[in-house]
């Protein structure tokens with residue numbers, strides 16, 4: 001017992017050191033974001049509008065209230081927006097030089113925030129209840145708090161579509177990358193079996209299509225060394241019991257989503273005050289899971305885990321010489337020493353009358369949630 | 382089967398659309414850090430306009446023999462192996478040899494430190510390529526006439542140049558473009574409509590237009 005306590009103390013002492021906020025900032029205004037949210041949570045990051053991938057967040061650090069910061073992402077960016085139409089053609093890859101496609105934002109596009117170089121908005125907004133716990137008649141014991149989130153966003157005009165790319169950093173330590181599609185429908189007419197009647201009567205059938213959005217996340221939990229990826233499954237079907245099955249991904253991998261399946265990235269040497277490894281959990285349960293033909297093998301999985309290579313940036317139509325062309329090819333047999341996670345989230349867009357015009361935003365994305373980053377909820381009040 | 386008639390067809394049609402934003406012409410260097418001033422950029426800062434200019438100049442110093450070579454753009458090199466160094470990747474395309482050439486410039490050392498080449502790799506089109514593609518479209522006797530007519534109808538005045546059009550290009554591969562550099566254009570008219578160009582592919586290597594069948 002005594003030994004356990006001593007061990008916990010040692011682990012706690014070695015917890016979440018660096019990056020020290022007093023260190024030289026890795027970027028300067030207007031590329032630096034250092035935002036403290038009302039509950040005391042703090043996010044520090046840099047952004048860059050890259051020619052190809054557009055808005056990219058780098059060197060993302062989460063500072064839980066009252067704790068030291070922990071590095072999460074070395075970089076995060078869109079890696080492709082694949083748009084195949086249901087009749088089979090056309091099939092667009094919407095990246096696209098996203099940087100030059102960025103739409104200048106107005107003050108109204110960035111409520112409560114500050115625009116950076118016209119095309120990026122950094123703002124905060126409410127996110128609803130952070131927690132709610134009844135006091136059973138005792139107002140002093142009642143716990144209720146409203147949460148907030150930091151948003152870094154840009155919008156791109158790609159043909160008739162406007163895409164809004166958001167990186168949302170919650171005051172609970174979560175990260176939600178998401179993409180909204182708005183602007184206008186393509187106006188492609190198709191047969192009733194591939195579309196939906198829009199406009200008056202049954203003359204125009206707007207063609208259904210998918211938006212298969214890929215993100216590339218280079219996790220570096222407190223630096224690039226030691227990061228490990230695990231997949232979690234819970235076996236049991238039609239039975240009372242569920243049994244946890246942990247699979248450590250020692251090599252590059254391609255994975256499909258499954259009920260209750262999730263992944264996490266951890267650094268076994270970086271521990272919280274309870275002695276548990278700090279990790280971030282990735283779930284991808286909101287995808288329509290588009291599966292294209294053989295020549296679009298990059299659509300055949302929902303999550304890819306690859307060893308870091310600087311030239312591997314797009315999930316398809318990768319633009320580098322001497323580098324593979326798509327994420328399914330990156331995920332070979334290499335041993336994972338510095339894992340990069342690719343998440344594929346599909347949305348099947350069947351047009352409706354309300355989509356014209358302008359088209360209401362439809363969102364797609366996924367969540368990255370802290371798992372054991374702090375020993376308890378640091379925002380309990 | 383289109384509403385309106387596809388450009389590829391006998392007449393020029395437009396998909397009826399509204400509400401899109403105007404595509405602003407830019408300098409093709411959105412990553413350029415505009416406010417860095419005299420201060421040395423920090424490691425995570427985008428390239429400054431001065432750095433983009435210098436990287437282009439350094440990357441262009443060594444002539445590329447023969448071919449039809451164009452600089453597409455300069456992107457910051459974000460390789461973690463060179464954290465802290467100011468490095469730029471200059472993307473060139475040789476349309477005669479259909480080869481992508483990427484020269485990595487170390488701005489601190491003022492020299493090209495790596496060069497890689499490949500056929501078949503197609504980075505997204507540059508702003509300039511979008512305009513060149515539109516010029517090729519306008520130069521096509523039948524399609525060019527159609528684009529001009531639709532523009533005149535939408536704008537109430539004749540088209541002066543390709544840059545009057547709202548342009549966005551995406552790479553097209555496959556079909557006649559397995560080895561060539563080809564783009565598919567989105568063309569927006571001043572009345573917010575888009576030309577239906579989904580079957581039109583502009584082959585920048587061969588300087589010709591392909592019409593897709595499906």
Ligand SMILES: [Cu+2]
Nearest residue numbers: 181209211349
């Ligand atoms: Cu859609």
